[in-house]
Amino acid sequence: MLSFFNNKRCNICYTERIVRDCPRNKKKLCWQCCNALRCDGKCTKDCPYAPTEAEGSIFPIFKADSLTEAAQVLQLYINLWVGRENPHLENRSPISVAQENPAKIVSWLTGFQYPVHFPLNHLMQKLGISTTETKEDTNPLPSHHEECVHAYMNAIVRLAWDELRAYSINDNPMDDLNLRYRELLSAVPTLSKISTYSIVHSGIAEAGNTAIVYLELNHKLDWTLLLSNASGEWKVRQNIAGSPQAYFAQNQIYADIAEALGKAEDDKVWELISTNLKIYPDSPDLYYYRGMYWQIVKQNDKAAVDFFNAISLDNHWIEPFFHLGTLYLAKNDFTQARLWFNELCLLQPDNPNALNNLAACYAGEGLKAEAKDIWERILIQFPTFEVAAKNLERLARG
Incomplete structure (x- = not known):
């Protein structure tokens, strides 16, 4: 059995990647040439692809x-x-x-x-x-994960960066998030140089909500797309500059970064993030961790940019929203802080910490009635949430 991860060329077309042995003609073939042979139904039964x-x-x-x-x-x-x-x-x-x-x-x-x-x-x-x-049949939504991949990759080949986000997990209507997603993806060097791609292998996880599609770009580069199906439609979650093996390695990488951050090992954090952004170019986790790195080295403006980058790459991940809102709240930019805490509360309407900070933003802007209303609602739902009670007392004292 041949490995998908070899980079040798088919013995017939000399263009596509070898993926299997052919008992019929004793050659090593790409799947395209295998299909051209086996479609006649004459392959020997000892071939698993007959x-x-x-x-x-x-x-x-x-x-x-x-x-x-x-x-x-x-x-x-x-x-x-x-x-x-x-x-x-x-x-x-x-x-x-x-x-x-x-x-x-x-x-x-x-x-x-x-x-x-x-x-x-x-x-x-x-x-x-x-x-x-x-009319709907002529321009349907992707019905399975590979159709989504084809639509996404064809847009990249055409350099149609504005089309990519529609095939991604991101659906927040904020124009700035849309623009930043476009900027980040178009800045990935490999993606701007793609002329051809081919799907090598794909599979869906047992739960049915995650798919991994392994591709070859320009007849030489490994590339992997991770897709999610959380809302009944397949959407691209992540690009990986490598084989699916790199996907399974990233959790340990994130754990190593988090550990280094906890120990304030600045140089190690920077090295881990910089190295792995080349492999995981649109990883919201790496941008989030880089935002935390900037906070450690006292460069909060750069931290805000990277928390925003993380949000742009995953509109549903709450941690970057919280950190970005907190940054603005700390420097008394209540309008910007309210924007991000409000977005966070839309994602998690029952998060007392997010609601408390949203109320603090209103109070900072002098909108005391709005702040009071939120803190009172927090105490109704979370009677033991003492921070809200203390903030109400502070608000009453003026």
């Missing part, structure tokens, strides 16, 4: 390492299948039956089962049967 019969279906099952590969091999198989004599159709080809009686072939096809991502539109097209397309 087609196998599927119960209740007229189409075989093709093992594949990604949905993209599976769709392509089925399309190639269909291209041959429509012109072959079929025993179920009195040894006539499906295309000849479709040309004579489209309703008959459609009725026959509806009697079989198909996989979720079967290329049914391609089958109908090859049979010359028109399908009704709605």
Whole structure:
């Protein structure tokens, strides 16, 4: 079994990455060339990628390492299948039956089962049967994680940076966050130089809400995309300059940074962050930790920038919101502090610490009624939250 992580070229096309051995022609192939061979159904049964019969279906099952590969091999198989004599159709080809009686072939096809991502539109097209397309069908949302990856990567190839955020996990409507996301992604050197990409392998975690897609860029570079499906739509969460192995390594890296921060080991923190930003270029964690580093070395303006960067890369992660709001609150910039604590409270409306700081912002701006209302609501929901009670007393004393 070949490793996906080798960088050698296919023995047939000499362009794409080798991913498997071929018992049929005794060569090492990319999945694209493998598909071009196995679609005829003549591969030997000792090959794990040879087609196998599927119960209740007229189409075989093709093992594949990604949905993209599976769709392509089925399309190639269909291209041959429509012109072959079929025993179920009195040894006539499906295309000849479709040309004579489209309703008959459609009725026959509806009697079989198909996989979720079967290329049914391609089958109908090859049979010359028109399908009704709605306006939504012509520009659908990505239906699976690899469709999201293709949309995201195609936008990068076109340098259409303004389109990327729509395929990411970020949906906060603030224009500044949208602009910063664009700036950060367009500044990643590798992304601005992509001309081609290919999916090598993809998989979905057992829980069904996380996917990892392993790509090759420009026929030479490893790249991995992490996707999430928290709201029923697949969205890109993270770019990784490397194989999926780098994804599994990052938690230890973050733990090492946090430990170094706790020990105030400034040089070690800086080295860890700087080195790993090259591998995890849009990691909100690294920007967040760099913000904390700037605080340690007394450069709060730079800290504010990096907390904002972290928010831009993950609009739903609460820690950067809290730190950014606290920075502004500490220097009595109550308007900016209120902005970020308000956003935090939208994410966590029952967080008493966030609500308390939001009330402090209102009080600092002289909006005492608004501050009083929030502190009173905190005490109703959290009667033992003493900070709110003390702030109310302080507010009453004027």
